[in-house]
């Protein structure tokens with residue numbers, strides 16, 4: 001489903017769930033992310049793309065609290081987006097959430113990774129799969145719900161004693177795990193060690209594990225990497241279902257253009273840590289700067305690429 005522009009604007013402009021504002025990440029003398037600003041629309045599937053080393057994973061690591069950005073602001077809004085004045089006030093008083101966590105507005109750059117996932121409800125998967133390979137498929141999903149189970153135990157021995165509050169929380173956690181195993185088509189493998197699953201199934205299990213934490217924003221780092229064409233199609237279906245049935249906003253890094261162009265509402269393109277394009281898949285696909293970046297040509301050649309696209313467009317009679 002493409003984003004439907006509303007009165008000439010896009011969902012990411014009118015109802016952003018995440019605003020990345022002037023983000024910088026420096027590693028010594030290397031500027032991995034350079035003054036990056038973009039928005040993620042609520043309920044959108046947003047793709048962050050770019051050539052190798054463009055800074056995509058670094059952006060994810062900043063959003064999910066694995067890195068403290070060198071500069072910049074990352075505003076996540078569960079409900080309405082805050083006004084600039086409200087954000088300025090939170091920044092001034094040194095808080096990490098607007099008038100307390102119940103407001104649903106979080107400044108992610110101030111939060112450690114466990115709070116980004118536990119309080120702000122941002123979940124992620126990794127470029128290199130990070131499952132507990134010696135645990136069963138089901139156990140991997142139960143571990144993902146550890147926080148809820150600990151809260152239900154009152155951080156006491158209720159769990160050991162099997163007291164009612166804890167038992168019902170345990171039942172709910174198992175039901176949720178079962179639901180997601182069915183969704184990702186792994187229910188038949190529930191008792192197998194996660195490490196025994198084929199690669200594509202491990203990728204699906206990672207997504208199921210992330211969904212067990214009930215995220216409002218799901219960040220996926222190259223979910224289609226290593227998948228065959230049939231598995232890529234299944235991934236597209238799964239991500240669309242997550243968005244449609246759970247309203248989860250999705251931000252993904254992806255090199256597989258068949259996935260990006262097929263399912264994204266919004267595409268943001270990075271090159272050398274800088275944003276070079278931002279728009280609908282159709283607009284980005286035809287952006288000469290994007291084509292030049294992927295072809296590895298320098299700035300001077302962008303005009304040549306643009307001229308070549310125009311010539312091709314006229315020859316085939318298509319319009320961009």
Ligand SMILES: Nc1ncnc2c1ncn2[C@@H]1O[C@H](COP(=O)(O)OP(=O)(O)OP(=O)(O)O)[C@@H](O)[C@H]1O
Pocket residue numbers: 027030032050051052053054055056057058059
């Ligand atoms: N912890 C780090 N220390 C030093 N340099 C880093 C660190 N993490 C990333 N970089 C550098 O930052 C730049 C961006 O890396 P990043 O992994 O974010 O790119 P990417 O777009 O995700 O690349 P790929 O598509 O290959 O995964 C690279 O030059 C990388 O070497």
